[in-house]
Amino acid sequence: MQTEAVQTSRSFRHFAPAMRLYYGEDSLESLRPELERSGVTRVVVFCGRSLSQHPQGLPPIARHLGALHAGSFTEVASHSPLPAIIAGRDMLRETRADAVLALGGGSAIVTARGATILLGEDRPIEALVTRFAPGQPPRSPRLQAPKLPQFVVPTTPTTAIAKAGTAVLEPASGRRLTMLDPRTRAQAIFVDPRLALATPVAVVRDAALNALAMAVQGLESHMRQPLAEASLLEAVRLLRDNLPRLGTSADSAEVRGALLLAAVLTGQGTDQTSCGLTAALGHCIGARHHTANGTVNAVLLPHVIRFNAPATGERLAAVAALLGGDEAGQTGTADSAARACAGFFARLGVPSRLSDIGIEAAAFESILADVEDDWFFHQNPRRVESLQQVRDILQAAL
Structure with a gap:
């Protein structure tokens, strides 16, 4: 690898x-x-x-x-x-x-x-x-x-x-x-x-999905540095190990606690690096359509990873390995990281298409009108040259 x-x-x-x-x-x-x-x-x-x-x-x-x-x-x-x-x-x-x-x-x-x-x-x-x-x-x-x-x-x-x-x-x-x-x-x-344990499983799952998407975006960032990376990779590991246990017979206070610590680590790590287009789009869609940010981010993240690939190279190799990268050994590519993320979300039973969560093409115009007014849009590792590129990402995720 x-x-x-x-x-x-x-x-x-x-x-x-x-x-x-x-x-x-x-x-x-x-x-x-x-x-x-x-x-x-x-x-x-x-x-x-x-x-x-x-x-x-x-x-x-x-x-x-x-x-x-x-x-x-x-x-x-x-x-x-x-x-x-x-x-x-x-x-x-x-x-x-x-x-x-x-x-x-x-x-x-x-x-x-x-x-x-x-x-x-x-x-x-x-x-x-x-x-x-x-x-x-x-x-x-x-x-x-x-x-x-x-x-x-x-x-x-x-x-x-x-x-x-x-x-x-x-x-x-x-x-x-x-x-x-x-x-x-x-x-x-x-x-x-x-x-x-007092919080419904669906609410905890969505927040944890959002934390995972943010951790991956922090590792994509051009501001990545060793101390932040340590926090973000440990967050990904904790989320990988404990998200599948949520809502099962293995669910426990220990599982919930590990997810809470992962969120703290993600918040601290992304303070040092940044997030990007996945978070920006999740904010816009969540605010206008009253959908859960974590689920939206899980749908969009693999598509945004592929869009960012020319700027990120092999930055997500560790993410691909942690989440179950390609058996063929190509875990250094952004595409393998995108597949690893999508595969992990699929194993959790998370929707994979925007249409699965009620977002249709008719909503794209309002999303595109909002997205530039989000802080993370301007911190994406690959510069967005036109809103048509964002439209293409949304269309691919539809």
Whole structure:
């Protein structure tokens, strides 16, 4: 097997943001001491309605917080719609919160961050979002106002756990509005694998598929470097070993915990590298058509890998080997990596065509109208010269 060696002698930068992670069945024992160490006296919990009532959701968190629990915002919704962000901001203001704890998956984490940004900046959201102008790189305004500290108790393997980006849905237009504020990165993460058992299998599977697609995109990136690669390859290994066990008799807290750790590693790794066109298209399709990002990404990833092949060469050789590369030994090619990914998804029973998940050719125009306004579109390893190339990828995946 031929592989592309990572050039450890070349120059690169690696900034690892401070993060405290507690893992295990005793992790929540550290919740209150950690908040008190940070000077927190009034924390608001953000979660969805189902977790607010689940015996393994909000009730045990509230018990651990005790007198620090200033209230709960339970109106979190899928894709983090702007009205929920605004309502969350208002609750933070009314409760005089001095910290935020997100309980759940990506929507809870992003809603908590978005509400915190709106509260701290105290400006209309139009002044806070990343701007995309044709022929120019994206421009994000500096969001320099102080922010409430963020804490996360994840129950799904979302890469949002360890990230600082905030993308909210504007329901009227169907557009995603993106804000980037490093001050909203989690100060501490508490992973109790048992809590993840409260999340439906379909939700966990989709988040894990999204993590896998992001990890592969990070390994495709031209910004790839050894420390990030170590995180991303370990994430792929954990996802490979544990995704097939999800929803079977082998499913367990240990399996859910491994998927959560894979998501953290993917988030950290892609902070150092990037994602690309698969993620950008997944965001556009998910926001407009209310489909799960992970499933969309699984459908599109093999096609985008093939599109990127002229720029990526053998970068995905290790992915091809990990996911079950070609028996003929051609695991160094991008096409073999695409086949390995598609084969792995097929073994999981994931749909392989856009039409299988209700996306038809008539939807392409709205997708193409949105895709350039996504941060990851501009970080794809192969430059997209025209939207016709994107249309061709969508058509191939149809």
